[in-house]
Amino acid sequence: MATTTFDHWRRDDRIPLQAIILFNVLFAIQLLAAVIYGVVFQIPPLTLHIFLLPFVWITVSVLAVWYTTPSEAEPRRKLFAGTISGGFLLVFLYLSGTVGTSTEVFEQVTGPSAITVTADRSLGWSPILFYSGEWFALRVIPYQLIGYVALSYLIYAAILDITRSAKAGLLGLALCPGCSAALLAPVLASVAGISSAFALFVRYTYEISTVLFVFAVAFIYWEPSLAKLRSTVTENIPALTAALAVVVAWLHLFHPQHGVFRLIEHAQAGVLVDPRPLAFTLAGLAIFAGVFLAYAGVVAKKPLYLLGMALMITFMIGYASWHTVLNHGGFWPHIEAHGHHDQHVVETIVVHLLADTTALLSKLAELAVLVLLIVLYRRE
Numbered sequence: 001m002a003t004t005t006f007d008h009w010r011r012d013d014r015i016p017l018q019a020i021i022l023f024n025v026l027f028a029i030q031l032l033a034a035v036i037y038g039v040v041f042q043i044p045p046l047t048l049h050i051f052l053l054p055f056v057w058i059t060v061s062v063l064a065v066w067y068t069t070p071s072e073a074e075p076r077r078k079l080f081a082g083t084i085s086g087g088f089l090l091v092f093l094y095l096s097g098t099v100g101t102s103t104e105v106f107e108q109v110t111g112p113s114a115i116t117v118t119a120d121r122s123l124g125w126s127p128i129l130f131y132s133g134e135w136f137a138l139r140v141i142p143y144q145l146i147g148y149v150a151l152s153y154l155i156y157a158a159i160l161d162i163t164r165s166a167k168a169g170l171l172g173l174a175l176c177p178g179c180s181a182a183l184l185a186p187v188l189a190s191v192a193g194i195s196s197a198f199a200l201f202v203r204y205t206y207e208i209s210t211v212l213f214v215f216a217v218a219f220i221y222w223e224p225s226l227a228k229l230r231s232t233v234t235e236n237i238p239a240l241t242a243a244l245a246v247v248v249a250w251l252h253l254f255h256p257q258h259g260v261f262r263l264i265e266h267a268q269a270g271v272l273v274d275p276r277p278l279a280f281t282l283a284g285l286a287i288f289a290g291v292f293l294a295y296a297g298v299v300a301k302k303p304l305y306l307l308g309m310a311l312m313i314t315f316m317i318g319y320a321s322w323h324t325v326l327n328h329g330g331f332w333p334h335i336e337a338h339g340h341h342d343q344h345v346v347e348t349i350v351v352h353l354l355a356d357t358t359a360l361l362s363k364l365a366e367l368a369v370l371v372l373l374i375v376l377y378r379r380e
Contacts, residue, residue: 010109017295019067020242023059030055031254034123040120043126048256053210054124054143055275061150064217070157077160092148114187141327147213154220207357233238237379242291244365248315249291251362253284261282273334279318283311305377312370316363320345323352 034051037043073081093099119127124143131138253260263277272278287308295306322328324345330337353360 015237017242019063020239020246020291022066023243024246026059026062027250030058030124037123043122046125047124047365048251048254049361050206051122051256051363051377052208052250054122056210057143057213058124058212059149060144060217060360065150065153068154068157068221071160073160081156081159084150084159086149088155089148089152092151093145094153096144096148098138098140098148151213151216151220154217158220210215232281237375238294238374241369242295243374244369244372245287245291247364248312248362248369249284251313251358251365252280252287255280255358271334274329275332276329286311286354302377302380305373305380309370309377312319312366312373315366319359319363320349324348 031052034055047086070081090099114133115129115131117127117129121128125141127142129138129140252258255262258274258276258280260277260281263281264273266272268279290304290308293299294301327337329335353363
């Protein structure tokens with residue numbers, strides 16, 4: 001029987017480019033669906049990273065499940081693994097607030113029908129299903145449900161592998177760092193409740209829970225020792241660099257205020273009110289092109305690494321200059337200059353980064369890409 005390309009990708013863990021491509025394709029599809037969803041239901045825009053977090057959960061979940069094939073086992077072992085992973089799923093749902101006891105708050109949302117669906121948030125955060133019964137209540141947020149089901153499936157596959165060896169059983173599972181992180185993620189995610197007041201309980205609760213979720217998926221999937229982890233990172237620096245570079249590209253290309261959508265608005269108005277949308281769009285596309293050329297081997301890698309380093313440095317110096325010596329774009333004919341003459345340069349930059357999570361994430365990613373490109377350049 002002929003083997004399809006996707007079958008080949010699925011069976012070959014040594015091909016990181018395909019995984020990166022699949023990640024971006026899935027992410028792009030969800031992004032397009034979210035934009036359409038927002039227009040149809042007239043959803044007000046969220047900050048970029050909050051808007052994208054559900055897509056991170058969903059994309060990581062889909063890829064992890066796609067690349068995971070449980071070991072062959074007799075029915076008794078499968079039943080044991082299914083029972084334990086099902087227990088984990090119930091714990092995840094309970095800790096995240098997806099399943100709980102009925103409360104007056106839920107009853108106010110569901111009304112006399114005991115069940116309702118709300119669509120007042122962006123896709124992934126909604127549509128949210130609420131149910132308030134006599135014995136229990138549900139609050140199903142799409143991305144959380146998908147994430148916890150995927151985690152439970154990975155745990156199921158891990159248990160089948162663990163119970164295959166004599167040392168294993170539940171002890172091995174209890175020592176699994178990914179499982180520990182997986183139990184913490186829904187605790188933080190539980191504040192994504194029915195009221196915005198919950199979201200303020202912890203300022204960065206969504207971000208932290210997402211990091212823990214990705215950490216849990218990675219550790220359960222790879223089950224690495226420290227030596228293996230170090231070896232894996234060393235061997236896959238090109239893939240890691242490409243992945244981080246793609247993050248930088250996404251952050252610039254789809255920046256909520258200065259990305260491609262704002263450039264489209266300027267083009268429709270016939271006036272480039274701000275130079276950043278054009279610069280961000282071109283830079284994002286250039287990064288995608290650079291990643292493709294590096295993996296395709298069309299051009300020599302050292303010049304690409306140098307261009308990448310120059311672009312990352314330009315991002316960081318450009319950000320610092322814009323908020324200091326350039327007076328927030330005062331040189332541009334359509335922007336009124338305003339600076340921070342009462343603050344030092346470093347203080348000004350730090351204040352702006354702490355006030356803008358998207359910018360902080362972008363600068364950290366750019367710095368990481370710069371360091372990795374230097375390592376790759378020295379290797380060449």
